Amino acid sequence: MPGEVGLDEFFKRLEARDDLGSAERQALRNSISSFGHFDSQTDMVKEGDRPKRSTLLLNGFAARYKILANGERQISAIHVAGDFIDLHSFPLKEMDHSVLALTDCEVAFFPHSELEKLTTAYPHLTRMLWLLTLLDSAIHREWITALGRLSAEARHAHLMCELGIRLEAVGHGTRDKFDLPITQTDLADAMGVSAVHENRVVQSLRAKGLLIWQGGMVTLPDLEAIYQLAEFDVRYLHLVKEHR
Amino acid sequence: MPGEVGLDEFFKRLEARDDLGSAERQALRNSISSFGHFDSQTDMVKEGDRPKRSTLLLNGFAARYKILANGERQISAIHVAGDFIDLHSFPLKEMDHSVLALTDCEVAFFPHSELEKLTTAYPHLTRMLWLLTLLDSAIHREWITALGRLSAEARHAHLMCELGIRLEAVGHGTRDKFDLPITQTDLADAMGVSAVHENRVVQSLRAKGLLIWQGGMVTLPDLEAIYQLAEFDVRYLHLVKEHR
DNA sequence: CGTCAGATTGAGCAGCTTCAACGTATGTGG
């Protein structure tokens, strides 16, 4: 495992929703077969793959995406440190989309055979892993709402709000200031707009004093205002610790 | 339980992905606390609710939705017979969206206490329930792609293709002919367009000979053509039986 | 200093929206 990254973000993400026992934590650690690295802009898994392991993102940013007939790309999820990028491939078996490293990424691999053992021996841990995939699902629904009914500007604002909270929850920055070393072109493919329009959206948010974004660092100077513009309600991220 | 509905659709939906043992089937049956009915256009669960049970749709159509600040509605999922409408509330605890009965609905209730027992005693069954929520997730991703990158016409076509397959898989009609007793206004809120435009989309698909929709019955006269228009690839529904 | 990826700008166009009206089928009360 690279010296500077570990499971801290992953455990923080889990413990934000429910306590883990030390046996559970150890069982998770023991389920890791190896660690790895992906260069920026390389595929971590591909549509049609049948992974024998799931990949936990320790550091960096990744995106799930599909390519359309005309070559356009739609990003359906952006993943940060502490997220599994393909835990769903454990029950689902076949990937129905690809996952791209948006930056250099450090990862840990969990063989499905080990995950299956976990589901037999640790029911509560199983529900916690299930929960992680349900959080992805909740975020998907929020994106659907944003894509269907919000303007591109509100949608971009919404994503900034979401990433701030998600990154803060794993100790990477704060809800109003965090690293986001990815391009406007990548964001455009998540927002369902052209790169040109995405740029106009960013400029409009800047002009309104709601977004500072330079050198891969995002600052949201007026959280209350951007939350209102984005109709952002943090509850869909389920950051409440309780028995799961 | 009403005489005309049962768990057939649910078991078909599961068995399309993996075999169930008779003990597992029985355990599922025994987990039902009661049956119920919802009138069309009533909420089955509401955003903010903390359900103590999950609801399996035995018959009818339901939709997950969120309401926006300006009163607009976005539907993020359409559920058919055999679908759990809120299985995710078991690990997630709090509903981050509401679910509406689009038609009269017959349901079965599974108390979370019973589901928790299942996750302790039946690891494989637990993974199958997990799988069901992952199928919802896969559909969410497909909707995100459609909302972000397809025209309203292709998007509507895509939904027709999807519903055909999903309904066929539970024995309600065939992929090219099935009941869909819901309004264009409801569909518009799923497609992320205005009711007026949704109507124009429907007419355009009719004019192209790809859609017949009258009296709540959908026929897709040229499956190959509509699949191509919609860029529909059935694989995201994971209708493959294998060890999960 | 040249190169290249990414960001920015302008201009014209297409898809979808809004508003408003009208059509059509079904049901209900007098």
Add this chain to the structure above:
DNA sequence: CCACATACGTTGAAGCTGCTCAATCTGACG
């Protein structure tokens, strides 16, 4: 059995959001 109400579908016209194409700018890097 008619008068009316209601829900849903359909149509037209004007306007805005976001698109495409094409060019230009900027900063990082070899």
